[in-house]
Amino acid sequence: MIFLLCLLTVVFVLLMLKLDCDITTWFYEKTGTNLHLFYSNKVVWVTGSSTGIGAALAVQAAKYGAKLVLTARQEPLLNEVRTKCIAAGAAEENILVLPLDLCEFSKHKEAFDTVLNKFGRLDVMIHNAGRSQRARWEHIDLEVDRSMFDLNVFSVINLTRVILPHMLTAKQGMIGIMSSPAGKSGVPFSGTYTGSKHALHGYFESLRNEKVGSGIDITMLCPGPTFSNLLQVAATEKFGERFGESMKPGDKRMTAERCAELSLIAVANKLPESWLCFAPVLPMMYLNQYLPAVSKSLMKLLGAKFLANVRDSRNAMESDKYK
Template identity: 50%
Template sequence: MIDWFYVSAGVVVGCQLLFGCFSLMCAAKLLAVLAIIRFVIIPADCDLTLWFYEHFGKPVESLKGQVVWITGASTGIGAALAVRLARSGVKLALSARTAEKLEEVKKQCVATGGVGENDVLVVPLDMTNYSKHQSTFDQILAHFGQLDILVNNAGRTQRGRWERIDLQVDRELFDLNVFSLIALSRMVIKYFLQRGSGHVAVTSSVAGKVGVPMSTSYTGSKHALQGYFDCLRLEKAGSGLRVTMVCPGPVESNILNISFTEKPGEVVGESRVGRLMSSERCADLFAVSLANQLNEVWISEQPVLLLVYATQYFPAITTWCLVSLSVVGYIMKLRDGKNVLKEGEKKQE
């Protein structure tokens, strides 16, 4: 992923060193100052590339008339993204397990005034029911005549101590978060390749870039998605297929309420509280990444965004700091909110 802030900073510092304008120490100080400006003085809730395209790139309205299929569209980021795209005149196919919730999202989409009743198709789908993938896709093609963008948003999170997680939990979570998305994407991508164009977007997570304690299975599933779709992007370069990985940080949703735990069949059953990005703001930035066909975007408020940058550009130093300072509790607080962390601590005690 290219961050033009660091590219430009590197060019400036490199030129200064090349022509002997100042020493390595001065260069380090300049980079430190630039970093402070980037992360402290300038408010940021996304990576600089996405920030640039939000302000100077194609507007979301450039997607008007295209057909977008969103899985996991009944709540959270998926529902908010559907409403945001509908406002810009995007035709939508909405999938999730619960038809009633999807109908509510459809009403919100139509209420924006950007689309009509016939422009939003509700197609209920349990992602792990692989036998229904093709028939659901056929239904979308029969209704709209085409598909332009697939948004793989379905998934669940997980909480549990690494050594106590039942292997069945890993299997069930990977079946939903990884294998069902891969199966659906492979089916749709064949259509895109035959057509000569198409766009696949995947809701990954900052957990796909940074190891998150007490969320082992979830973190592993998001790292797996990064690997699968990074390979796809390179393999199909020049084919007309675009791949976008969207990595949100903590966002308002019911994801913790239905979260897997250490035991099969068990859920956390709590709500996230504290400092969380609104699903609407996340959807705005998600939509911008679709309109501009960005390869990978990070969507999060500080200090999570800074942690992702540090892990990406200084992995050895960052890992050493995280391990040496024993910041497990702090990372959990960032992930779930202060109140949830305290409740979790009491339960473990």
């Protein structure tokens, strides 16, 4: 028995060092639902779909035959993604470009009505829009907190409350929430962002438990470092300021395409939560989840600068604006 436990421990550790997602997601990638069968003719609405993970989600879903609703603020970029979706196999009539500032909450119902007028239903909602942050906790302007919560939290909550009655009436619907490892643990130099992602877990775990048996499935998606324009538009300590730095080709990050593929796998297989990251983030996620005291002790040992380097492949907080 002791030998077996030791063997399983070794296998688990090796998997943590090799995989780019949690074991459950990896298992369903190998054995789960066929994505072509699942997404074919499903109506999938992706917010924040003009760049990065959101754009990749749209193109991957198009490849699997989905009907798409593309939402972000910049219509020209959405039209570029639309062209890529058509190249991936989507029919022109099966793509709705729906520009929307998600912080204009009063326009959410009108936007959803447009989706229903076009397709008659909504099967999968993927809340991808959001903004990251690089900032020192004690220097953050409260207006930064308010504006980031409007986008990262309240826009997601309000739009979900708009679409939820439709899904409840249909007795089916899938909601994917783009969270982060920051939604599971305390990430240094991203206090507002971390708080907003924790809030999403609180709201949607509550919704999940409230709607058991309703046909509504919720998947919390937690991607680690991923290639996108995140650093360019990330918030800082000052309201209205952008971090304005770019990722580098040699950074240790997952591609947006791989992140999108794993996200679609998690949603299709109705996984309650999926961690989309590789070492050292993935083992740290497991420690935080199952051995929190050990995880917190490790954080003390490694320090904030180590975690900053893991996240950005360098310490982005060494930027001149923080000196």
